[in-house]
């Protein structure tokens with residue numbers, strides 16, 4: 001695994017500082033995790049330790065196994081080898097402990113026959129309706145409580161999905177490209193909302209994204225998966241909120257993009273290793 005040399009000089013980073021204080025979040029210890037489909041190994045003995053309250057982004061080319069890793073963390077799939085163990089403190093492992101975990105997808109997955117508030121309160125007793133209203137307020141949609149999901153915009157539907165996750169007060173929030181279908185402006189607004197709620201609530205967050213800029217804007221660490229392995233685990237120690245125009249931000253973005261492009265699949269004779277891609281990378285705009 002290669003790391004930015006600057007990382008080695010960082011004695012303390014934001015995540016370490018955060019893990020020193022009590023948090024709602026859980027530790028996620030991923031040990032030697034492998035997953036095969038029909039004999040084809042998608043993840044190969046992946047190891048990753050996510051601290052309580054840390055925000056980790058997973059990037060990588062399409063098909064590299066990002067969503068598979070997220071589904072394994074969520075226990076929606078079973079590993080071929082290895083394990084995911086949770087714990088309540090930085091060094092802790094509590095085998096069998098199942099934290100309150102919520103997952104958000106690119107599609108909001110709201111029930112079209114239930115109104116917005118009922119979608120947020122799904123599966124909860126009537127007594128929880130005030131909490132659902134409060135969650136809707138936190139995402140700025142309290143006044144849309146009585147409407148049908150169909151009349152909301154894509155961004156608003158994702159806000160409702162976020163409220164539905166928050167109402168359960170998660171210890172672990174898994175985000176599988178939840179902003180992938182949104183326009184650029186809505187996407188940035190949603191990133192800011194997710195960041196502020198994460199800071200207030202203190203849950204652990206694992207985000208899968210194709211967008212390196214989004215990963216750097218939100219995460220304490222950016223992890224790159226290539227060929228089923230973690231090949232980069234990069235600390236992002238930039239002050240929050242992170243301004244995209246900041247030179248340190250742009251430098252980090254260029255560094256991570258260049259790491260992605262070092263991969264043999266991007267060699268000049270491959271379909272993606274063309275001049276236009278390199279040019280876009282030089283403009284630091286490309287999202288994998």
Ligand SMILES: Nc1ncnc2c1ncn2[C@@H]1O[C@H](COP(=O)(O)OP(=O)(O)OP(=O)(O)O)[C@@H](O)[C@H]1O
Nearest residue numbers: 037038042060061062063064065066067068069210
């Ligand atoms: N249920 C399944 N059965 C068979 N193969 C699968 C299954 N789920 C995933 N795969 C394969 O595993 C590989 C990784 O898939 P995964 O969805 O994790 O990739 P990804 O990195 O999230 O991709 P993308 O960025 O395009 O969403 C792909 O080759 C995919 O076809």
